[in-house]
Amino acid sequence: MGELNVATVTRRPGVLLVDAQDTILQRLRQLLSPHPYTLYFARDAAEALRIMACEDINLVVSAAHLPQMDGPTLLARIHQHYPATTRILLTGNPDLQLLAKAINEGEIYRYLSKPWDDRELLLTLRQALEHQHSERERQRLEVLAQQQNSELKVLNVELEKRVAARTAELQQTADMLDLAYEELKHSYATGAELFSLLVNQRLPPDKQTNRRIIELVRAYCKIQGIDAATQRDLGMAAALHNIGKLSWSDSMMITPADLLHHAERERYRAYPAQSESLLMTLEPVQDAARLIRHHQEHWDGSGFPDHLKGEAIPLGSRLLKLAVDFIELQCGLVLERHMNSDEALVFLRKYAGRLYDPELVEGFIQVCSVYLSDVTLGDPSVKVLSTRELAAGMILARNLNADNGMLLLNAGKVLSVPLVDKLIAFETMEGARYSVFVKLPREEACALSTGHQAPENTAGR
Template sequence: MGDPDVVTVSRLPGVLLVDAQDLVLQRLRQLLSPYPYALHFARDAIQALHVMAHCEVDLVISAAHLPQMDGPALLARIHQQYPDTTRILLTGDPDPRLIARAINEGEIYRYLNKPWDDQELLLALRQALDHQHAERERQRLGLLVRQQNTELKALNVQLQRRVAARTAELQQTADMLDLAYEELKHSYATGAELFSLLVNQRLPPAKQTNRRIIELVRAYCTIQGLDAIFQRDLAMAAALHNIGKLSWSDQLMTTPADLLHHQQRERYRAYPQQSESLLMTLEPVQDAARLIRHHQEHWDGTGFPDRLRGEAIPLGSRVLKLAVDFIELQCGLILERRMNSDEALVFIRKYAGRLYDPQLVEGFIQVCSVYLCDVTLGDPSVRVLGTRELAPGMILARNLNADNGMLLLNAGKVLNLPLVDKLIAFETMEGARYSVFVKLPREEAVGA
């Protein structure tokens, strides 16, 4: 009773008919029974209030004269306790004071005269229920609007907080850039690295690459004995190689290159040139900018943006290509599947002469073996084999994981024939193809 959402419940409208005369109730039953109403009957006010307390009643039609309590008083009581119930007075008494009481105290929808006209009564009942339905729907919608306004206010407060937090975050970034600009006056290289780290903050930690690429090219230059100017330019190129991605969305920044659709791929292929354009106005970094422009060229001439081939690609760009791809393969930015360091080096070795300078690949692998503690590929006793090439006595050089990341075997595990058979079966079941890094038994390693 009184719930504005009651109209959403699938039930017949409840109609309570109150009259002291059985004959009147019988006639009303005959008149209304063919229609889709749930009919309730009462002969006095006490019975009527009992029905109201225990049944769902939408409309009450009450006679004016009843035992114990007259019709206007009953309708006034129902109005107080069940204000959403529509009330109609059915009276043969022309006393205007009685009708006035029903209107003022009971706030009746209307009154009908006895004897009634059947069609008039049916029309009045239908109109009353239609009016009630419309009123309840209005109340429901009003409640819904209020709830939505409350939610909108809460969302607005939340949005304001986010805007304030984002503004503070942007202000913090701006402050950091101001500091970086001051540092840039003294050292473009230091400034380039700081800016590079700021750019990388847009990426989740697992996909942040710039710091690792910078440190890797520095290690390469040191181990290979390259001069300081080459090292400075290459380090700045490593720091700023992806500055052309600043305008990208976060989603595009983290999508693996092999999953980009045509339009995204065109934008991806433009970033080295955009990075160069942004940097060419700064004279001290122009050499680094040229390295950046060509770091996605391929040794076989299929790269971008200028489709340079072989020695026409600057040396620094070829080295930067190796470092960028090595790190991004491990971060899932080139292929959807993230590789470990050894798998990334196997990939680079596989595409030597196509994507990479074949004269640089083995030296790069040796640098990674010296510089990175988790690389085993530089060890001459380590081989990369498929599961069907494994043999008893071989020792795992590094952990073996399934494509879903689940650890299958720990590094140091000595293989036996049942274990090899299980790996082959599991690989077949997964539809995968494992690259297994193993150390050969000592006598085989010497023979190799």
């Protein structure tokens, strides 16, 4: 594969439409002409193959029933001779045998039914071409990485031969080469997260969660010693878990889940399955797609889409839910209120056994306390209390905010009886329940560290 031609990048993608009915081709022409595609039309398989031999075709949309050669056979032949061309089957009368043939022999990207929905057809074509472009770019980067790696190895051998005469200069050059090689590997790794970045572009900066979720899942895998294959699947699931939200409106994307209306709530409950559906045609991410499908299941069986319960939920899905909810609680995507990291962990602990796997929650909290600098909950000297459990002399371990975000008390504040009374009165007036993080005296912290821990208060939203 040579260097990528600039003309290849900027040209309009070639789309070949194959159908025996002129009315169908005319409708497709009217629908697709305003879009940046170069359109080609064929009424049978022979004409389609002639066009494939002469033109640069990126995507083929073929009817199932054609004269002389059916659509699945045509797509199988295109797959054999032009494997880089994306293939879509268009059928008005779904035939299971034809569909199986199209999937198994033609390895189609997707099939659509006649009559089609214009928006769905346009979205499918756009997604197919975007996926094709990203795959070609990945292959280009892989070849480039191999080429540069070979060049670096040759250069290193040459430098070693000259090391006696030019030790100081060689060391400086070798250090620069090592840095360039590490940057190259890092750039290649980030290419795998392309879809994640595309999803994030739909959101304002304070609602962009994917990067934080990916990093948190990776930290958990590293600290807990998760095997490499599971790490890979979890990393892809973390990157792509919300790709099914791409069809949402901008306002729905940033609305907290508990404020969605009935129709929006139904769309929300469908997004894990939709994310899986978008990814299932890509064989390398099928295991990750399964984790994505079940990451909104609840430990007690009340989740969605399949109401799985307990250990029937894949372990990776249980972990992904903890990471997603922990980050989204802090971004105001679950509840209207933005929680800090400790409050989000208290929420997870409160709903362990209902929403979350109780055996994973405490390990997750410990990972957060190691990985995140602003988490105090993992410190045995810090306890979470309700306002009515506070006493004079206690010291706040972190800032206390009202539900509307207003700062009430700063971390390090020493509580007094009048201050506690005012706090209780303000809480009552607001109709809220505050979780207050306080620093315990040394003797109580020592008791906690030796296993004599008092029952944890999980009051809060």
